[in-house]
Amino acid sequence: MKCTRCKATAHVALPSHHSGFCKDCFPLFFTRQVETAIRREKMFTHDERILVALSGGKDSLALMLELHLQGYDVTGLHIDLGIPGSSDKARAKVERFSEKHGLKLEVFEMEKWGLPIPDVKAHVRRPVCAVCGKMKRHHFNRIAVEGGYDALATGHNLDDEVARLFANTLRWDTAYLSDQGPVLPASDGFVRKVKPLFRLSEFETANYAFLKGIEIHSDPCPYATGASFTGHKELWGELEHRSPGQKLQFYQSFLKNGKPAFAAVERETGAELKPCAECGSPTSAGTCSVCRIRAAVRESKAKAEA
């Protein structure tokens, strides 16, 4: 196979785009896709400050590097979850990466904040990943708001978005279906959230990461119970194989035809949000669930030690 652009030997074949690219032209294709996403969805401008959530996975690192190369004002934010044998490795990887490329990085430590994830595992009865995810979203948003950032960017790719949309559709979860998308506008207490990789598949992001020398390997979290949505992703891999391009089409048709209808329903029935009594983050309860979980763990630990 020859590169669609320069006719050299291709290194990446892309059936959904009826094309293939060599190692030098593929990153240009990737850049175009990110540019299109940012422009069409009006994600942010070169005058704005962007906070990028960096888990240490290939998607978040690829996003950070690409936005930096495009000249955006980006700062990375890594949350150290305090999980022995895994968090230290993820953190070191993010720090190495940031140093190598000369990128700004902030690290927030759950342990210092009083709630390392192992304490959640030990003292909270709900599934640890649900609480952990909630904590991460809370702090990403809070730090973005407090730091005066214009947008919070995450590395979600097309496969993540389609798998999530598919899961929400299977449950007809109108609340989630009303605001899932590549851009969530800012509202009281919430920073604007954007997903600049939403047009790119996991395969495309992995190729980009490989060609840019980003470590693709990450040590799995010991609490992971098999990745969420893996089954849905496999199903969609089959559909995409049979009709290339279907994933992006499913997602874009949802944005155009499905989402507005769900948003209209939510406007009628959605809950009203007020600042949390303790931390000021928006919540429909008096004290937000993150603050309540932290208090409950503190109490449970005090009891265990008494």
Place this chain on the structure above:
Amino acid sequence: MITVNLEPDGTVVELPDTRSVHAVLNKLRLRFTMALVVRNGELLTPDRKLKDGDVLMVRKVTSAG
């Protein structure tokens, strides 16, 4: 014989009579867009031919969250 280092599993598979990347992926039951195939640091598209003794790294791309 083609030697395949399968990532992230960390397993090694030996495949006899396998002459293309396409054939390797079929034997591993992977669709083209489910894995990167690398030989000596170079990414290979499915149509690339292989020769006896080639050592490949095949990395599945679906990330664990």
